[in-house]
Amino acid sequence: MTFAVPFSSCRPNPFSLSFRLLLPLFFAHLLTSTSASLSFNFYGISCPGAEFVVRNTVRSASSNDLTVPGKLLRLLFHDCFVDGCDGSVMIEGNSTERSDPANASLGGFSVIENAKSVLEIFCPGIVSCADIIALAARDAVEAVGGPVVEIPTGRKDGTVSVAANVRPNIIDTDFTLDQMLTVFSSKGLSLQDVVILSGAHTIGSAHCNAFNDRFKRDRKGELELIDKSLDNAYAESLMNKCSSDSASVSNDPETAFAFDNQYYRNLQAHKGLFQTDSVLLEDQRTRKMVEDLASDQASFFDKWSESFVKLSLVGVRTGEDGEVRRSCSSVNL
Incomplete structure (x- = not known):
């Protein structure tokens, strides 16, 4: 619900x-x-x-x-x-x-x-x-x-x-954990930040073509599951909703419009929408973090606050290094 x-x-x-x-x-x-x-x-x-x-x-x-x-x-x-x-x-x-x-x-x-x-x-x-x-x-x-x-x-x-x-x-949705960590590290973000900021997927939605690497179409054009790490019932619901690649589904199938720690409980239930989600449970470096966050929403909120601030400070421009645009869609003339 x-x-x-x-x-x-x-x-x-x-x-x-x-x-x-x-x-x-x-x-x-x-x-x-x-x-x-x-x-x-x-x-x-x-x-x-x-x-x-x-x-x-x-x-x-x-x-x-x-x-x-x-x-x-x-x-x-x-x-x-x-x-x-x-x-x-x-x-x-x-x-x-x-x-x-x-x-x-x-x-x-x-x-x-x-x-x-x-x-x-x-x-x-x-x-x-x-x-x-x-x-x-x-x-x-x-x-x-x-x-x-x-x-x-x-x-x-x-x-x-x-x-x-x-x-x-x-980050492409089919990245491995090492590939994600490479990109995050280049921004000054840690492995913990990868896990915490992935929790952003507790809200939002995605077009079906963003995770179509987990399925294939048979000769009749019907979707067939190829990623066996997904929960079968969840995979079936995704295939039913994705009659076309332009269709979209919620990132979180349980509490789609609430920012909470349900995302991590979804991972434990093998209901991560993207491969980049599922890998957090599968990899031994991050499994324990997922388990801890799934059981403690207050801890997730605390850690989210830290990681979010770090994200918001990546490569900022200050002082004379930049401008204040009059319109966000164009630079000042």
Whole structure:
């Protein structure tokens, strides 16, 4: 049974006392090692309502379309993994990141643009698209029952967006754990971050062509399971829904619209949608992490908060290294 958590019921995750005490020190270390130009409440004086505008825009869009939170979270991944968290995934045009076929199924652009439009009225030229993307992904998780995470702001927008940079920097759904770790490590992310950030698949959806390597079509055009690691009943339901490669299914077949630790319980039940999901249970390096996260949602939320902040700081631009775009879809002229 799937459900959406009512926005009125969302409240801060009750972090353990020890985690809450260590959190400021953890973030301070990240800021020191990343950039002194980023800070919490960066827009406190220049645009005091910036985070409120983004949060309100995300919640309004999410209440009208339950798929929005998953799209916004995925948008952050695709922005940060390609040339850092610089908003370059938003730029339109031939041969830009956004034009690459690997980004064809991305969504949530209008939510970012809507927030930017409001901010440009009240605080023109102040709030970067890169910060809006990061804040929107943070707020999307909170909106569907996930943890409240404080993230530093002050990112600048990149001025270059190249399609050729997309494929070498994103995770294909048939990657091995070693292949995933290679990409994550290049971003300063660890094996634990691979497991934790894969938990993003507790929300969102995917087109059937994203996991068609787990099936094949027989002479009659009917799908046939070739990946025996999948639960048979789950595989049957996927084949029934995937009459065409353009059809889509929820990443999480149990609680599709709630940010929770059901993803890890799905892995234990052999219901990981992608090969990159299933491998986390199959590989001895990550199996214990999956088992622990499946049994402890509070621990998942704590670790998610850490890994999410690390993701949001990948390759950030600050100071004179970048600009604040007037429109997220184009660089300033």
